[in-house]
Amino acid sequence: MAGKATSAGGEFLAGCRDEAPLLLGVIPFGMIYGIAALAAGVPAWIAQLASAVVFAGAAQLVIVQMLAAGAGALPIALTSGLLNLRHVLYSASMAEYVRHLPRRWRLLLAYLLTDEAYAVAVLRYQRHAADTAQPDDGADLRHWYFFGAGFTLWAGWQLSTAAGLLFGATIPAEWELDFAVPLTFIALLTLLLRERAGRAAALVAGLGALAFADLPYKLGLVAAILLGLLAGVWTGHRLERVERRSAV
Amino acid sequence: MSTPALLALLVVVGILTFLYRYAMIGFFARHELPGWLHALCRHIAPASFAALTASALFVHGGDVQFAFDTPRPWAALAAVIVAWRTRNVLATIAAGMATLYLLKFLIF
Known part of the structure; x- marks a missing residue:
């Protein structure tokens, strides 16, 4: 975890560093998503675009799984819309820490508010006040830490999606790598x-x-x-x- | 699904997801989350993943089929056992895929 960072850049880098270990778990997801998207017949550029526009791993896997099963647009939108509702909880939990920020910051941090960025950033905010990395003028720079954590996860997600799309195009269907998606659901369900x-x-x-x-x-x-x-x-x-x- | 329909779907889901994330730090930054919504949100993930898993394993083209003469249900069972014992996502996926390949190679 971060020590004392007293500048915006220091906070940003500390956020990047603390988020990095979580990429170990995220990169395989991104690759499975890319491979499964191709298997479901999604054009590669749309699959990559979805990682930027939707930017929610579980929902993207659900969309791909339902497309492969021949689901219609409305059930897919309703199911992924329901699944993503949990982000309202993260938003509510973060509100007390970021509500003082200018709107452009809140828009940016909302876009980056994923499961994994939330998990890291909320710990930074909850750490004891004595360790809050406030420089002498008293300015709170922890939103830069949140930004660093969120940005690291974003970059990891985009790159692993791209890797899955590149890799997936060369894998024969007999490998049945699309089966990794329900296996992922089983693993997440057991944890929950x-x-x-x-x-x-x-x-x-x-x-x-x-x-x-x-x-x-x-x-x-x-x-x-x-x-x-x-x-x-x-x-x-x-x-x-x-x-x-x-x-x- | 046609490419324009798919694009429209993704944009709708993307906007919806962003609105969820912005809701309590933007629109309702000075409000508390209602208790009923909080209770509901806690159960969304287990309900969604259970429905999707059951559907992926046992629903084929609108019909329920318990195809125990194919390797996938057995590979899923191995994954459930490993998930239960290890609580490790990567180990679960690896165990499920390994069982699938083993069964395809040996039996089915």
């Missing part, structure tokens, strides 16, 4: 199933995806996710009520 309400959400959504499989354009996925959300919220409420009762 820590609480009971989340497990209920996943179970109902998974069964729902099978129950509604025959809905056109993969709209069944949207229905399944919405049902899963309801199940998760309902289970959370029930558990809270049980806890409160046993506490009395």
